[in-house]
Amino acid sequence: MFDEHLNRQHRMTYFVRGPEWAFAIPQGDLDALLTVMRGCSTFWYGAGSLLVPVRADGRTPSTIRSLLRTRPVDVCYMHERLGEKARAAVQQLTEAVPLWDGFDRNEMHPLHLVDLQYAKPPSERTTELPVLEVPRFATAGLRRAATAIWGHIQDEDEPHWEERYKVVVREGEDAHGALVRGQVEGPGASPLRLTGRYMDVVRQVNPFDRPYIWVIARPTFDNLVNFWNFRARALARANGAPVIGLMRGSLRHPDQLALLTKWLLQIPSMRETPDLLVACPFDLQDEAGTALSTLPFVEDTGDSIGEQIGVGFEPNAPPTFRFARPVLGGPFIRGKPAGALVAFAGGRSSLSLPAPEGFTVRSFQRVRLIFGNVPLPLPLTASGARLVHKDGTAHDGVMLLTLATEQWNFDIRLPTAGEALGAWVNDHGFQFERTQDGHDADALLARLGSLDALDVLADQKRVAVLDALSPRNRDKLAAAIVAEAEDEAGVELDADALVERLADIGLFLEIETRTAGDIASTIGPGTRKVDVLALLPALVEAGFVRRAREVRCPRCRFLMHLDLSELHELVRCRACAQESVLPVVDESGKKEPDFFYRLDGLMARIMDQDILPVLLTIRALRPPAQTGQLLFAWPGVEVRKDARSKFDIDLVVSHGTNVDGISNAWCIEVKKTAESLHEKQLARLLEVAAELEARPGIAAMHGEFPETLSRRVIEAGGAVLTAQQLFSGDAGGSGAVTAPVAGAIRRAGVVTHGNVR
Numbered sequence: 188m189f190d191e192h193l194n195r196q197h198r199m200t201y202f203v204r205g206p207e208w209a210f211a212i213p214q215g216d217l218d219a220l221l222t223v224m225r226g227c228s229t230f231w232y233g234a235g236s237l238l239v240p241v242r243a244d245g246r247t248p249s250t251i252r253s254l255l256r257t258r259p260v261d262v263c264y265m266h267e268r269l270g271e272k273a274r275a276a277v278q279q280l281t282e283a284v285p286l287w288d289g290f291d292r293n294e295m296h297p298l299h300l301v302d303l304q305y306a307k308p309p310s311e312r313t314t315e316l317p318v319l320e321v322p323r324f325a326t327a328g329l330r331r332a333a334t335a336i337w338g339h340i341q342d343e344d345e346p347h348w349e350e351r352y353k354v355v356v357r358e359g360e361d362a363h364g365a366l367v368r369g370q371v372e373g374p375g376a377s378p379l380r381l382t383g384r385y386m387d388v389v390r391q392v393n394p395f396d397r398p399y400i401w402v403i404a405r406p407t408f409d410n411l412v413n414f415w416n417f418r419a420r421a422l423a424r425a426n427g428a429p430v431i432g433l434m435r436g437s438l439r440h441p442d443q444l445a446l447l448t449k450w451l452l453q454i455p456s457m458r459e460t461p462d463l464l465v466a467c468p469f470d471l472q473d474e475a476g477t478a479l480s481t482l483p484f485v486e487d488t489g490d491s492i493g494e495q496i497g498v499g500f501e502p503n504a505p506p507t508f509r510f511a512r513p514v515l516g517g518p519f520i521r522g523k524p525a526g527a528l529v530a531f532a533g534g535r536s537s538l539s540l541p542a543p544e545g546f547t548v549r550s551f552q553r554v555r556l557i558f559g560n561v562p563l564p565l566p567l568t569a570s571g572a573r574l575v576h577k578d579g580t581a582h583d584g585v586m587l588l589t590l591a592t593e594q595w596n597f598d599i600r601l602p603t604a605g606e607a608l609g610a611w612v613n614d615h616g617f618q619f620e621r622t623q624d625g626h627d628a629d630a631l632l633a634r635l636g637s638l639d640a641l642d643v644l645a646d647q648k649r650v651a652v653l654d655a656l657s658p659r660n661r662d663k664l665a666a667a668i669v670a671e672a673e674d675e676a677g678v679e680l681d682a683d684a685l686v687e688r689l690a691d692i693g694l695f696l697e698i699e700t701r702t703a704g705d706i707a708s709t710i711g712p713g714t715r716k717v718d719v720l721a722l723l724p725a726l727v728e729a730g731f732v733r734r735a736r737e738v739r740c741p742r743c744r745f746l747m748h749l750d751l752s753e754l755h756e757l758v759r760c761r762a763c764a765q766e767s768v769l770p771v772v773d774e775s776g777k778k779e780p781d782f783f784y785r786l787d788g789l790m791a792r793i794m795d796q797d798i799l800p801v802l803l804t805i806r807a808l809r810p811p812a813q814t815g816q817l818l819f820a821w822p823g824v825e826v827r828k829d830a831r832s833k834f835d836i837d838l839v840v841s842h843g844t845n846v847d848g849i850s851n852a853w854c855i856e857v858k859k860t861a862e863s864l865h866e867k868q869l870a871r872l873l874e875v876a877a878e879l880e881a882r883p884g885i886a887a888m889h890g891e892f893p894e895t896l897s898r899r900v901i902e903a904g905g906a907v908l909t910a911q912q913l914f915s916g917d918a919g920g921s922g923a924v925t926a927p928v929a930g931a932i933r934r935a936g937v938v939t940h941g942n943v944r
């Protein structure tokens with residue numbers, strides 16, 4: 188029933204980006220570091236690459252995992268001087284391959300990103316070439332630092348830079364000014380700045396956008412790696428690089444730092460406290476503070492970071508700074524974004540997507556075109572991406588490697604809910620089967636055609652009516668038969684086999700039928716016949732309950748209950764085939780026959796197997812209609828890695844592809860009564876949900892879960908649903924999971940980086 192939601196128009200976002208790469212290098216190897224940093228000046232997104240130092244025993248700095256979570260990489264290239272243990276450790280950390288000559292051969296060179304007019308012959312240019320100031324320092328250490336901050340021009344590339352820029356070498360004191368201007372002025376002011384063009388923020392969890400100045404005390408291996416990695420993962424509102432790198436020598440030439448006042452992006456009617464942060468060793472803070480005060484910047488010695496917006500709040504004049512540890516925001520995605528309205532018919536669409544506005548690059552070099560919000564039933568995996576497009580991969584969305592052009596044309600398809608479930612489960616190392624209970628729930632949902640029809644069931648009094656009409660649960664019936672046989676005859680019976688047998692017989696032969704008065708007495712004291720009659724119309728209209736007449740054959744006395752659709756003036760006995768006139772009065776001969784009520788056959792099976800709480804849970808997770816959010820549900824999914832590891836997930840629910848790194852897939856254990864959930868079952872649910880990268884949930888139609896079990900679910904980023912949510916009259920029942928979502932976002936948190944104090 189859920190696939191039809193996909194065959195309509197969707198507002199799809201897409202973006203292009205360069206490669207998100209990491210480079211694993213031996214810890215302390217300055218030559219390897221210099222080689223990799225120089226290489227990062229030769230391809231688009233080079234400044235966003237991550238450097239992963241690895242010790243001989245395979246250990247990496249504790250910050251690396253946080254940096255990888257903040258911005259995952261497509262692949263990590265391993266330097267040839269890494270040892271066997273170091274390589275094995277990197278391959279455990281992320282997808283990794285050996286670094287090889289020409290690894291970036293098909294990638295766009297930064298010069299492809301230069302304004303097209305500067306690539307024209309001199310006679311066709313409308314403006315003068317921009318100036319490229321190359322800082323040149325005397326010592327090897329300062330040259331390494333300049334490579335980390337400004338970048339590098341390969342010897343063979345010099346003629347091509349000179350075609351597009353007026354190249355000027357700056358030495359001595361002027362080199363420090365060139366270093367700053369290369370970070371602050373236009374995106375083409377230095378090779379590394381140029382590699383960072385079109386690195387716009389697509390989205391981020393817990394953004395932290397305060398700009399940083401990072402003072403490099405000495406150009407050691409660790410200092411350069413820490414600076415580089417922080418800049419590669421920092422996002423800031425600034426007129427230039429998000430992190431400005433300064434050498435210690437730059438502090439002695441404050442006149443060369445004047446451009447930093449233009450670097451800050453101060454917004455009218457907004458006052459930020461402070462305007463910028465400074466990462467600096469403690470023993471250099473006095474020197475750095477003196478240099479910055481000449482610009483002038485004023486030191487802020489407070490302990491809170493914030494902003495004030497509105498009339499009466501103007502930017503600080505002069506701007507303020509504060510010494511602070513490096514802090515990053517949460518996970519983010521970057522690229523040059525665009526959007527399009529895409530229509531799907533039969534789950535397919537032929538796309539014709541223009542390049543994002545302002546992305547003027549036209550070359551035969553590689554770009555990554557990514558669909559960030561394909562309306563998929565489940566979070567994207569590798570197999571799921573290939574279902575969308577045969578060449579698709581799962582990176583930030585469905586990613587296609589293509590060429591930089593003005594328009595991309597190709598077809599995509601949307602997997603069905605069943606295909607998506609298979610791809611998702613299998614890619615996490617599980618096999619699966621749908622249970623019979625799941626098929627029964629699917630059949631009822633398909634018959635209803637809309638989750639709105641479940642609103643009829645979100646009433647405890649109506650559920651009491653259904654309970655009164657329900658056959659005895661076969662699990663409980665089997666247990667009673669086994670117990671009775673063992674007590675009376677000492678016969679040992681196989682309860683599981685008996686349950687299977689009972690599933691095939693009896694249930695649909697003659698389902699329990701009751702009059703409204705019988706139903707009232709079954710429900711219990713205080714319930715009147717008139718109360719039941721008020722509840723029945725909605726259940727009948729929804730098809731959950733059927734009305735019948737009791738008819739006894741005048742010849743063989745066989746008792747039948749005939750649905751209204753079976754009633755005719757002449758009725759045939761199911762036993763002896765005798766036709767007789769439909770009775771006008773009941774057997775007493777004094778009044779018209781009563782109506783009898785019984786469950787629809789499929790609903791009887793739903794009640795027999797306690798599937799009703801599952802349906803109410805699906806309803807509770809239904810997103811508010813105004814959001815346009817999709818909902819996909821798979822009741823009864825049995826997953827396994829082998830015959831001994833089977834686990835029956837009562838309900839898998841998803842709102843589609845992950846958003847901001849938070850899973851939209853849920854594995855939920857559903858109970859009729861909360862007290863029946865035991866610790867071992869919950870532990871297995873938490874384990875399976877974690878392996879599927881889903882969020883756990885527990886739900887019950889009656890009772891309250893023990894506090895200890897509820898706390899474990901919430902701490903795992905999940906949700907707990909009880910009668911309050913399952914029977915809520917609010918159509919936007921998904922509010923039940925709002926708080927856990929917010930908690931998961933908070934837990935994504937911010938990460939501190941580096942060893943600067």
